[in-house]
Amino acid sequence: MPNPDHLSRLDQGRDAWNAWRQANPDLVPQLRSAPLAGRDLRGFDLHDAYLRRAHLQGARLDGCKLREANLSGAELEGATLTGAGLVGANLRAARMHGADLTGADLKSAILVGTDLTDARLDGAQVYGIAAWEVTLDGAGQRDLLVTRPDQPRITVDDLEVAQFIYVMLNHRKLRDVFNTTTQRGVLILGRFGGGGLEVLRAVADTLRQHGLLPVIFDFERPRQRNYTETVVTLAGLCSFVIVDLSGPSVPQELQAIVGATLRMPLVPIVEGERKPAAMLADFAELDGYLGPPIRFDDIPALVAQLPARAIAPAQAWLARRRDKLAAIEG
Incomplete structure (x- = not known):
């Protein structure tokens, strides 16, 4: 269950929440299984937050900071995550059917057994992503950015291919073996x-x-x-x-x-x-x-x-x- 105090602070709105996070940089928000479906969380600083199995169906998370957040098993059907910062986020077994991740920053994110059916990933940054047994039926995957911002742009239109290209580009020994x-x-x-x-x-x-x-x-x-x-x-x-x-x-x-x-x-x-x-x-x-x-x-x-x-x-x-x-x- 979520920490009642943390959930109450979330209810106070974005500015109050972000100020609280800034004043307590080492605190990990405990929002496990939190009932957040349909919530407007745009611009909330949720980095490192423990959101395992949180209910976020249809939530607005545009531009939300979710770096290193634990979203494993979270319910994110129809959630809006355009431009969200999901660097290193754990999305293992998350249900993201129809979620909008257009332009999201997914560098080094963990997508293992993640359901992205009919999701939109166009323009997402996927450098270093771990994508295994991901369900991508009907998903939009155009212009996925494989490289870091300081490298020449390489884009592909398939998440699993993006992972393979990343491995081939960054692991010389693997290239040599191939x-x-x-x-x-x-x-x-x-x-x-x-x-x-x-x-x-x-x-x-x-x-x-x-x-x-x-x-x-x-x-x-x-x-x-x-x-x-x-x-x-x-x-x-x-x-x-x-x-x-x-x-x-x-x-x-x-x-x-x-x-x-x-x-x-x-x-x-x-x-x-x-x-x-x-x-x-x-x-x-x-x-x-x-x-x-x-x-x-x-x-x-x-x-x-x-x-x-x-x-x-x-x-x-x-x-x-x-x-x-x-x-x-x-």
Whole structure:
């Protein structure tokens, strides 16, 4: 429950409240679950205020100072927060359906599980924001400012993309990891049963010997995405794909990679006299298809063929593509 004295002071109006805050700079207003729906709080100094689960539906908070305020779980449906200062504010699990955050300062704010359905975020400052599992259905997200005021302006139209851009701009190590993965990563797909995993691991060992970074898809099904979506995501982070078509489990994922229009080399391998999926013939016309399949009777025979029939052709294809893109850009 809110502190009765603090709630009473809030009732005295903006000037009296702000004077009280100024005279007590270290005091934290305790307004947990406060009944503030529809209240006119424009210009109120609520920095550091404890407003957890406060009822602020339809409240007017234009230009309100809410720096470092705890608004986790707060009810803010239809609230007006245009130009509000929410730097470092905790909006975890806040319900902000239809809230107007146009031009709000959300730098370093925490938005985890926040419901921003039909909210307006146009022109908000989102540098350093933590946005995870945010509901943004129907939300306006134009011109979100990713950079600090002292940096060149970079704006995007998606809150989650803004967070990604921020991370890429400000974490050099992450950029280096991303660049390394896209330049040296190789996705290896295939069957895991019947000795298939040993084949994939042997391929991975050979790739390591040539300075490449193997990525074997061998983990439990993600909770929020099916296998095919995850494979396509991994493929997009790698330079080329080696796919074992000796079993029945991979064609669907391979079709998804091709359907996602990822232009990258595809190197098929097939054990013994097994017949690969019929759809393999459809991939032969792709410029990135490096066939015919590499056939092998055992792992040593496969490993012996990989440098000349998989690694070298894939790297040559990638070099030609880089040269072509450079010519287009230059």
